[in-house]
Amino acid sequence: MKLYVLLFTVFILIQYSDSRYVDWLPQNLVDRFTNKTSQITNYVREKGRSLKQFYVENVRNRITSYLTFNQTELNDKPTRMKRKFHDYLEDARATDKKVFDVIAPEKIEHPCNDNDPGIHMTTPQLIALHGYPSESHTVVTSDGYILTLHRIPYSKNSTKMSPRKTALLHHGLLGSSADWIIPGPEKGLPYILSEAGYDVWLANVRGNTYSKAHVSLNTDTFEFWNFTFHEVSQYDLPAVIDYIMDIKGWDAKINYIGHSMGTTVLFAMLSTKTHYNKVLRAGFALAPVAYMTDIKSPIHLLAKYSDNLGYLLKLLGANEFLPANAVLRWLSKHACEINQLEEAICENSMFVLCGHDEKQFNKSLLPLILSHDPAGASTKTLIHYAQEIRTAGRFQQFDYGPEGNLKQYGTPSPPQYPVHKITLPIALISSQNDWLASDVDVTNLYVQLVNPIEHYIVPLKEFNHVDFLWAIDARKLVYDKLLDLLEEGVSNPSPYTLQQLD
């Protein structure tokens, strides 16, 4: 069976690879494995089981173990194919060929509805399309990254800028400012906030569609992509906050609203650059990610390898975490039911990593989502998250290994973020079906906050990580509550009250 697994993997590699890298595989072998794959699919179907379940039980764990490159075992059971596969990967490593970059296909084309003009529009264009004033601002960080900040300064019907409360929205991993506005003016959080009297700013993290630029570094160098959420918390976020304060005056109190990684960078910043606890008004964390002990996302598969940096970087592509990454495509292909819509969703790494909730998902948004997400992230960020999972319970800086850490931090293990130094009033909003931010982890974070506002759990069991952005009932289930918290939650921090369900 193990051999099948290997062949399976090779098959997937072949599918997406440039033939010159695999010319050692005879065509009839390729045909055989193509046949084998469809046989497996049919077999699983006939047994009336879901492919996803089959994948989890039979394939995922085996491939995971196969990829550990157990040299001893390879010598013990020298099969030709195993060795070739091994050599192939070793060769890629040794010659620094970006094999895994190369084999990732170009942007995937989906049979999506082309009639929606929005799929070709940028965030400010989409905002303008719906009749809202929209602005773009350029912010340069102290380490030279050029970020774009989007803004809805005032609402549709107010003709001039009266003093407005300030909200800064920060998207999550693989996302961009577009994430927030995709549901349109009735349902998108920025529009709702705008109508409620807020001056809305939308951040874009370094490396994403709108912030892929640097004053001196080329965007195709490792130096450019050599960052994780730590650098975002140390450079991007402070630069963005300072910029908004410069424009609005230093008495403007910014309400920070983050989703997913947008919350990680907030916690990392507040615990290390502590004066920002006094600068912001309050933090509102949707699907908060700090501790990662209870993770359902396939990202946890990477955790096992997260101490082998060289290998992971090679496997995933050293620089940008490619949207159509071969490994991710492999995961998605086998983690999902195969029908056209599901496949389109699954091939999108955002859904692969974050899960998918059919009930709350508005399929009409799919063309827009697929055209804007994933918006880009560094592989190093993904590895950083994988490390947090491996060291369950430690919310810490990037792990370079004992020697590297000594050089980087002066200690054998990376420093933890001192969460107890976060004094900003913070509300956590989480859900039960979140593959990345589980009840356990969010509660653990909540009890450590010095100034907690509330831990609100979305009262719908299926609600998942991306539902915070796009769920059909996001307004009713999350945003109404968020508006209440924004209005009244800060001055009067309530004691620890974990909202009970049912």
Ligand SMILES: *[C@@H]1O[C@H](CO)[C@@H](O)[C@H](O)[C@H]1NC(C)=O
């Ligand atoms: C796969 O192999 C089986 C058994 O050898 C054969 O009957 C079948 O036609 C093959 N299918 C395809 C698609 O080649």
Ligand SMILES: *[C@@H]1O[C@H](CO)[C@@H](O)[C@H](O)[C@H]1NC(C)=O
């Ligand atoms: C490698 O495989 C051998 C033989 O199967 C086994 O005894 C050994 O524990 C394995 N090593 C690792 C690191 O998994």
Ligand SMILES: *[C@@H]1O[C@H](CO)[C@@H](O)[C@H](O)[C@H]1NC(C)=O
């Ligand atoms: C904005 O103005 C339009 C037309 O004047 C009106 O139909 C709409 O209800 C107004 N919207 C809000 C949120 O006040």
Ligand SMILES: *[C@@H]1O[C@H](CO)[C@@H](O)[C@H](O)[C@H]1NC(C)=O
């Ligand atoms: C990558 O970043 C780390 C941490 O900032 C730094 O120590 C290292 O020198 C950088 N490597 C390269 C090649 O730029």
Ligand SMILES: *[C@@H]1O[C@H](CO)[C@@H](O)[C@H](O)[C@H]1NC(C)=O
């Ligand atoms: C789904 O999205 C479309 C396009 O934005 C919107 O017109 C429609 O009202 C949404 N449906 C639901 C149930 O939210």
